[in-house]
Amino acid sequence: MSVLYIALPIAILLGAAGLWACLRCIKTGQYEDLEADSYRILLDDQPELSKHDTKSS
Amino acid sequence: MSPTLEEACNRATGSTVRCAHCGLETQVSGRDTWALQEQASSEATEGPPKYFCCHGCMGAYSLIHQLGLENFYSLRALLDQDSQPVRKTKASDSLKNLRESGVEVQTLSDGTCRVRLGVEGLHCAACSWLIESLPPSIPGLKSARVRLSDRSLELLYDPLRTEPFRVAEYLTKFGYVLGPMHQEELEDRADRRLRQEHWYWIAIAFFLAANAMWIAISLYAGEATGIAREHERFLRWVGAILGLLSAAFPGRIFFRSAWQSIKTRIPHVDVPVATGLLVGTIGSLIGAATGKGHVYFDSLASLVLLLRIGRYIQFRAQYRSGMSIAKLLRFHDIEAVRVTAEGQKATVPARQLRPGDRVEVRSGSMIPTDGVISKGQTELQTAFITGESRPQRAMQGQEVFGGSLNLKSTIEITVLKSAHEGRLGQISSLVQQATSDRTPLIQLADRVGRVFVWVVLALAIGTCGTWWAIQGPSVAIQRTVSLLTIACPCALALAAPLVITVAIGRAAREKIWIRDGNALERLSKPGLICFDKTGTLTFGELRVVDWSGPVELLPSVEAIQSQSEHPIAKALVEFIRLENAHAKEQVSACLLKAHSVELEVGQGIRGIVDGREVFIGRIDSQSQTQTQRQEQDRTDEVYRKVGVFVDGNLQGVFRLGDVQRPGVAKALSALQQRGWKLAILSGDDSPHVQSLGLELQKSGIDLEECLGGLSPEQKKEHLDRFHALGLTTVMIGDGINDAIALASADVGIAVRGPSEIALRNAPIYMGANHLELIPRLLDASTNAVQAIHRCFAASLFYNCITIGLAATGYIHPWIAAVFMPISGITVLLMAWTARTFPPHSKSLTQTTFE
Known part of the structure; x- marks a missing residue:
């Protein structure tokens, strides 16, 4: 029994996992706005915001 | 949170002023960044300090001042007393x-x-x-x-x-x-869902294709270096399954549409594509089962990937052009301010208005739908709907039509009809229908497309058979797949409707409403254009042709005539005001007052201005004998003369007539240059028709016919006669009294009258009274038909070459899959960029009517 019979399905399954992640990204609309996120990473002070958020709501 | 934001919130209690530019309420405080004192243009204004809500407004304000346009603010206040902060x-x-x-x-x-x-x-x-x-x-x-x-x-x-x-x-x-x-954004959301679906399947197709390719590489490597028989069989099967999955899931769309097309017996582009995929699938199954020959599953999977990408690109291109057409045709997508019973105002799209709603229409905005003015009065620009180019007064209780532009002051209307039932809605649905009509050229394209599919399938069978006999199944299958993929009649099917739709949409921008796409095709070749006289070539109302007499007399005439509603009086007043404006002479016209103005029916009007008795009216009635009067009548049928008598003495004479519209001669000679023959068919029985004909002939225009005094039926007879001579007949006239003629001509173009009635009688309605638009319309038709022919030629040429190359084996299936969308997109681009309505040239915009 060659290792090929195990390795190939595993390789394809790993690839399929990647595919699944990609499909999820598409479905949740993560590719819709590539513009805002690239700025958001530079500007947002998220930790502070979320603290306030939990306090106020 | 940020300090600026906190500051801004704390400031909410400060005293408020209005922004000098946009009128928005703003808070004032010493170190306030949101209420900015004007600094930029301190030299431009004196007086109290100005406040602004933001830098943007301050910038706009100082820019307006720098350009010397500060009247904008006073004008704005003048025009609309209640101009509150709109935003x-x-x-x-x-x-x-x-x-x-x-x-x-x-x-x-x-x-x-x-x-x-x-x-x-x-x-x-x-x-x-x-x-x-x-x-x-x-x-x-x-x-x-x-x-x-x-x-x-x-x-x-x-x-x-x-x-x-x-x-x-x-x-x-x-x-x-x-x-x-907005609606567009909502539509965009539907599009986003489709786009996501496309991406989704492309991702899956890519995964399958990439894996299938790796397996194919291992197989090729195994062939070169030696591989265990069982390993080879295993790899073949895995590859075949991947290929099958690819054809079965991402490739399903092609099979589905091919199946639909077979069921409905309407051949479709996807039939050859699906056949190609099927051949590939069978090939790869045979390969896996027999373990012989080349492998196809990698080709199959990558073919599906490329086809899906191509489909996506085409979808984008089509969607974009579709959106732009939708935008071109969206006439009634106006926002309206609805007023509730409690007096609250809400902005809603016009299509949500129901009969009985109260709507506020500010000056400068469009009336959203048909209704009755319930509050206020104003002037309306109704050219869009009735073709009337001058502003119309609208009083309380008067019916108004959607699409009219409110020029003067805010009014409130009670809605009578919802936006779809209103005139504007009807016009746009009539025009929208035209874009879905299948004109002869489109039908031809459809037929050619159908034949094309069968020809391609036949060629594919031929190719497959020949190569099978010569080089065996593997070569035969590969070449057949390429051929089936690259042959694309979509260009044929897409081009003609797209060109026509784009032309109709662009025409609508120029206020030419086209109800019937056929009209465009018919206008592309020269024929005979018949004009109605009154209202088309002329203004259709009395206007002053000239004035012989002292200029000083004009203010007195105005003083008297402004008290009369008679058409002649109106014409005189308008003429005098125009003269005044022309001479920039602010003669104290308004200071002169006329006393004891009396109308003498059928004779004229009498009044006392500046202590002198002034009579304006028929020349014959006072100073001429009976014989002179008869003579006068005979020579004066074309122009009417109105005399001005001061204390019984004739001091000056106005000549009035139905004047030729400016630019008529120019427009007609432009038509002549394009090879069209011209004729006048008028219902008017006066010698004016002949004199107009002579006038036009003097400016170098040949008229085939110049007939007056025709009944509507006679006009039709003449048009039929011309038609029998083999000429394309075009009738241009106003929508109502020329209805029969407009309907019986090959192409009827209505220029006046309520547009939806006109559109029912004639396939084309011109909302603006520009005769210059007619040459443009003809050019647009010629260009559109030429563009369709060009697209046909390009598509046939492309297909002949590529099918030849694919059948002889010069094109691999992958390359074929890449080329397929390219051909479609090229045609889309050709159709979209066809210059159906080229941008206005200077000469055209300058010689506009009124």
Whole structure:
């Protein structure tokens, strides 16, 4: 029994996992706005915001 | 949270002023950044300091001053007494009742609401940061996420503690205006779903293709270096399964549409494509089962991938052009300010208006739909609907039509018909119908497309058979697949409808409404154009031709005639005012007052100005004998003479007539240059028809016929006679009294009258009284038909070459799959860029009517 019979399905399954992640990204609309996120990473002070958020709501 | 934001909130208690530019309420405080004192143009103004809500407004204000346009502000105040800050009401009111504004609110499982709103004034990352920093300062707002790509904002909020309206109010302070997403944006959302689906399948196809290719590589490597028989069989099977999956899932769309086309017996582009895929699938199954020959599953999977990508690109291109056409044809997508019984105002799209609603129409905006004025009076520009180019007075209780432009002051109307039933809605649906009509050229394209599919299938069978016999199945299958993939009649099927639709849409921009796409095809070759005289070549009403007499007399004439409603009086007054404006002579016209003005029916008008008795009227009645009068009548049939008598002495004479529209001669000679023959068919029985003909002949225009005194039936007979001579007959006239002639001509072009009646009688209606538009329309038709022919030629040429190459084996299936969308997109581009209506040239815009 060659290792090929195990390795190939595993390789394809790993690839399929990647595919699944990609499909999820598409479905949740993560590719819709590539513009805002690239700025958001530079500007947002998220930790502070979320603290306030939990306090106020 | 940020300090600036906190400051801004604290400041909310300060005293308020109005922004000098936009009128928005702003707070004043010493170190206030939001209420800026004017610094930029201190030299431009004296007086009290001006306040601005933001730098943008201050910039606009100082720019307006620098350009010397400060009258803008006083004019604005003058025109619309109640010009309140428009932006604020717009932002908040339309959000007060979300359901009414057509905003979709999602309620999540934990009771939180999610809503997506459009944001105006969003410029850059800083804006999105500012908005996203909001939640802590508004209790109940959980999160705000900005999407820059379509300028929208998603709010997550607790409906018990806050509502989008409050957020909107808050954001208005910062200069961001929230509103419901517009129709276009909603359509964009439907498109986004489709786009996601495309991406989804492309991702799957890519995964399958990439894996299949690796397996194919191992097989090729195994062939070169030696491979165990069982391993080879295993790899073949895995590859075959991947290929099959690819054909079965991402490739399903092609099989499905091919199956539909077979079921409905309408051959479709996807039939050859699906056949190609099927051949590939069978090939790869045979390969896997027998373990012989080349492998196809990698080709199959990559073919599916490339075809899907091609489909996506085509979808994008089609969608874009479709959107632009939709925009071109969207005439009635106007916003309206609805006033509720309690006097509250809300901005809603016009299509939501129902009969009985009260709507406020500000000056400068369009009346959203047909209704009756219930408050106020104004002047309306109704050229869009009735072809009347001069502003019309509209009083309370008068019926007004959607699409009219409110020129003067704010009015309130009570809606009579919903936007779809109103005139504007009817016109746009008539025009929209035209874009879906199948004109002869489109039908031809359809037929050719169908034949094409069968020819391709036959060629494919031939290719397959020949190569099978010569080089065996593997070569045969590969070449057949390439041929089936690259042959693409879509260019044929797409080009003609697209060109016609684009032309109709662009024509609508020029206020030429085309109900019937056939008209465009018919106008592409020269024939005979018949004109109606009254109202088409002439103004259709009395106007002053000239005035012989002292200029000083004119103010007195105006003083008397402005008290009369008679058509002649109106013509005289208009002429004198025009003269005054022309000479820039502010003669004290308005200071002169006429006393004891008396109308003498059939004779004229008498009055006392400046202590002198002035009589304006028939020359014969006072100073001429009976014989002279008869003589006068005979020579004076073309022009009417009106004399001005001061204390019984004839001092000056006006000549009045139905004057030729300016630019008629120019337009007619432009038509002649294009090879069209011209004729006048008029119902007018006066010698004026002949004199107009002579006048035109003097300016170098040959008229085939110049007939007056025709009844509508006689006009039709003449048109039929011309038609029998083999000429394309075009009738240009006004929509009502020429109805029969317009309908019986090959192409009827209506130039006046209510447009939806005109559109029913004639396939083309011109909303603007530009005769110059006719040459443009003819050019547009010629260009459109030529563009269709060009697309046909390009498509046939492309297909002949590529099918030849594919059959002889010069094109691999992959390359074929790449080429397929390219051909389609090229044709789309050719159709879209066809210069059906080239941009206005200078000479055309300058010689406009009134």
